[in-house]
Amino acid sequence: MIKYFSTFSWIWTFEYTIQELWLGRECIWFSEIDKHSLKTYNKHYQNHKNYWDITKINTDILPDFSVLLWWSPCQSFSITGSKKWFEDYRWNLFFDYVRILKDKQPDFFIFENVRWILTNNKWKTFKIINNEFDKAWYNIKRKILNASEFWSVQNRPRIFIVGQKKSLWNFNFEFPIWKKKKEFLKNILQKDVDKKYYLTRIQIINRYNSNYHSNKSQLENNTCCCLTASWTKKRIILNEDDETRKKYYNKKLDNNEVKKLTWRNLTELEYERLQWFCDNYTNSWISKEQRYKQIWNSINVNVLKELLKNLDKYIKKSKKI
Ligand SMILES: C[S@@+](CC[C@H](N)C(=O)[O-])C[C@H]1O[C@@H](n2cnc3c(N)ncnc32)[C@H](O)[C@@H]1O
Numbered sequence: 251m252i253k254y255f256s257t258f259s260w261i262w263t264f265e266y267t268i269q270e271l272w273l274g275r276e277c278i279w280f281s282e283i284d285k286h287s288l289k290t291y292n293k294h295y296q297n298h299k300n301y302w303d304i305t306k307i308n309t310d311i312l313p314d315f316s317v318l319l320w321w322s323p324c325q326s327f328s329i330t331g332s333k334k335w336f337e338d339y340r341w342n343l344f345f346d347y348v349r350i351l352k353d354k355q356p357d358f359f360i361f362e363n364v365r366w367i368l369t370n371n372k373w374k375t376f377k378i379i380n381n382e383f384d385k386a387w388y389n390i391k392r393k394i395l396n397a398s399e400f401w402s403v404q405n406r407p408r409i410f411i412v413g414q415k416k417s418l419w420n421f422n423f424e425f426p427i428w429k430k431k432k433e434f435l436k437n438i439l440q441k442d443v444d445k446k447y448y449l450t451r452i453q454i455i456n457r458y459n460s461n462y463h464s465n466k467s468q469l470e471n472n473t474c475c476c477l478t479a480s481w482t483k484k485r486i487i488l489n490e491d492d493e494t495r496k497k498y499y500n501k502k503l504d505n506n507e508v509k510k511l512t513w514r515n516l517t518e519l520e521y522e523r524l525q526w527f528c529d530n531y532t533n534s535w536i537s538k539e540q541r542y543k544q545i546w547n548s549i550n551v552n553v554l555k556e557l558l559k560n561l562d563k564y565i566k567k568s569k570k571i
Contacts, residue, residue: 251274251275251276252273252274252275252276252316252317252565252569253275253276253277253278253279253313253314253315253316253317254268254275254276254277254278254279254315254316254317254318254319255277255279255280255281255312255315255317255318255319255350255354255356256277256279256280256281256319256320257280257281257304257318257319257320257347257350258281258282258304258320258321258343259280259281259282259287259291260282260284260287260321260544260547260548261287261290261291261531261532261544261545261548262277262280262290262291262294262295263527263548263549263551263554264277264319264549264554265277265280265294265295265298266294266527266531266551267551267554267555267558268558270551270555271555271558271559271562273558273559273562275317275562275565277298277319278297278298278299279298279299279301279312279313279315280298280299280300280301281300281301281302281303281304281307282300282302283302283303286536286540286543286544287544288300289533289535289536290531290532290533290536290544293533294531304343304346304347304350305342305343305346307346307350309349309350309353309354312350312353312354314354314356315354315356316356316357316358316565316568316569317356317357317358317359317360317561317565318347318350318351318354318356318358318359318360319359319360320347320359320360320361320362321361321362321363321549344379344382345382347361348382348383348385348386351383351386351388351413352385352386352387355387355415356415357414357415357418357565357568358412358413358414358415358561358564358565358568359388359412359413360410360411360412360413360557360561361410361411361412361413362408362409362410362411362549363408363409364408364409365394365407365408365409367379367409368392368394368409379411383411383413387415387416387417388413388414388415388416389413389414389416389421390411390412390413390414390421391411391412391421391423391425392409392410392411392412393409393410393425394407394408394409394410395407395408395410395425395426395553395556395557396408396553397525397526397550397552397553398473399428399429400426400428400429400550400552400553400555400556401429401526401552402524402525402526402550402552402553403434403435403437403438403473403474403524404473404474404475404476404477404524404525404550405473405474405475405476406476406477406550406553407476408549408550408553410425410553410557412425412557412561414564418568419567423560423561423564424560425557425560426553426556426557426559426560429556435473435474435487436492436495438520438523438524439487439489439520440517440519440520443489443514443517447514447515447516447517448489448512448513448514448515449486449513449514449515451509454486454508454509454511454513455505455508455509457486457513458486458503458508458513459505474487474516474524477516477521477524477525477545477546478546485515485516486513486514486515486516487513487514487515487516487520488511488512488513489512489513489514490511490512494511498511518532518538518541518542518545521541521542521545521546522545524545525545525546525548525549525550525551526550526551526552527545527548527551531545532544532545
């Protein structure tokens, strides 16, 4: 059995995806400290070992594994985050990840984050990251993959870095490529949504204008913009039939037009569908806000599926299976 270790596990998207793929892989060790996300963990998995705070992990007692998965807090790199870059304490978590890589030397790793990690600080951040992986003795390949290119109707570009131990063989990892077939936004929308999700006229104007670009792109491409958790940025949807929605593609609406239409918040279930989780993957008894946050903050399952399928070919080669 190929063993994975997942760090910053959040809502166990890696485990969920691995199970969905039936690859016969196991992700039984993880490191996570957030009490809310642990509730979602308990709903799905019970017997995996949590090593808790990554900064305190003693690698001497950590079992061996073949693949290390990482998707750290992105606030130090995100343009919507603290913007403190290297001064943000969360940046240091990267070095704990590298410490585990160096000490345990798994065959492969996956690293995911916001795409700004590439270019921010005039590429300084990325140069450091690259250099650290090199010093840990890994070759890497990187690519920005967008959920919208993998059947999801969400615009969610993220950087994925896949690393392979230098001692294995020449690394020629091929990232999954764009899939043509596209899901339509209307297919993920719930019917008969409770009235608490609907917006008042004032809310509509404020929310439409404060997120103008995102809402416009939603109408343009029939694709929802990247999910976010905060109420003011929470994604709204034009709750009209397809014909009406089409009519407004590519159009900047003035306040009068916006007011005439019916808008509502996306529901928690629709958030889950946009990330390609099964319905009610997150716990319905945690607060609504926590639920939105858990889903928004996660990786898109479809993208991860395609990536893991490709990686599996290399894993098989490394294990000669
Ligand atoms: C934002 S989430 C990961 C999100 C990720 N980008 C994704 O797509 O799922 C970051 C996780 O790191 C966890 N975390 C933060 N500091 C940690 C630490 N010292 N040890 C272990 N986990 C930590 C947080 O609790 C959170 O669940």
